[in-house]
Amino acid sequence: MNNEHETKNSVFGFGDLNATYAKYFVGNSYLKALANSKNSNVNISNVTFEPGCRNNWHEHSIVQILIAVAGEGWYQEQGKVARKLLPGDVVIVEPHTKHWHGASNNSWFAHLAIMVGEGTTTWFDAVDDTQYSDLTE
Template identity: 75%
Template sequence: MTKNEAEVKNSVFGFGAANDAYAKYFVGKSYLNGLANSDLAAANVANVTFEPGCRNNWHEHEDVQILIAVAGEGWYQEEGKPAQKMVPGDVVIVNPHTKHWHGASKDSWFAHLAIMVGKGKTTWYDPVSDEEYNKLG
């Protein structure tokens, strides 16, 4: 197994199935394990797992998103700001209409809980280029 693969695949939050429904918005392969979805509370919680090098496209949400790193090593970046490394225990609050991306580091699996506060839509943009991504630590 590669770096952090066992940690990610054996997570208490579950590994999930291939994220085929959203594959067109990712570079590389991701996995999704839905943990809680409530129309009443207008919230959704999922464990999202990224293989090494996988990242989602630039995107923004109409509502708040909270990311909690639970395994491996990854990245989070807002447009116009430097990327920040994420390791288990790190928490990022993404404000509404903030263009951003997140994903695994080049040589590590990565998993985070994604908590969507609200049922607003997500707008997807271009992928993070290999040139941009390969400059990261």
Template identity: 50%
Template sequence: MVKNEQLKEKQLFTVGKPNDAYQDVFVGQSYLSMLVNEPDINVNVGNVTFEPGCRNNWHIHHDGFQILLVTGGEGWYQEEGKPAQHLVPGDVVVTKDGIKHWHGATKDSWFSHVAITAGTPEWLEAVSDTIYDAL
């Protein structure tokens, strides 16, 4: 059974289009709706929606940070060397400069968060099925 399936059509912010520009750094299907993407503002704000089982690769933000505001469904956030955190609406995650991490949906639920990002991401390897399936 898939939980929170309504997120694919209705949520606080628009779901957006398939996240094709970043499909090579995600396992599964995600959707992106940029909420703020102004060239004279040094922060991007986007609503990211993950289908069940979708997650992004490990990555690091350089010369910046990332703040995740969870708005729907259930997901995971994990920093390298630490246990994964189960995320639900209302959770806030702050990732500081230089921290290797990943985030995405649980296996059985859609998931959405607003990502507030400054700096440059360095995309790394995919989260292994072994790590993900153990959650």
């Protein structure tokens, strides 16, 4: 399912190549800032992943909310089975939960990433290629 048109023409916008965080991703991702409030520390972004793109294992010091908006993707917490994400799926990532998320091998994927509060992200190793390729589409 290659739904490039759906993700690139999303109501939330496509965004620019995510060059700032590229070292934490396998493949290309695109970032579109939707809302940023310095007073209340709210950040909402649309993140789009090309097929096969995923971020490294990481954790946040605050809650992160992911809302799938286009395509097919994956979310996995350390020690748990990966969960397929489709438009409308919501994931609440609790603070200090090691996880990764990204597109399936044959589909573009986009999600909104919502962060409320002032926090930090700690990045770890890339998701193992074999583990990723073994995910069932």
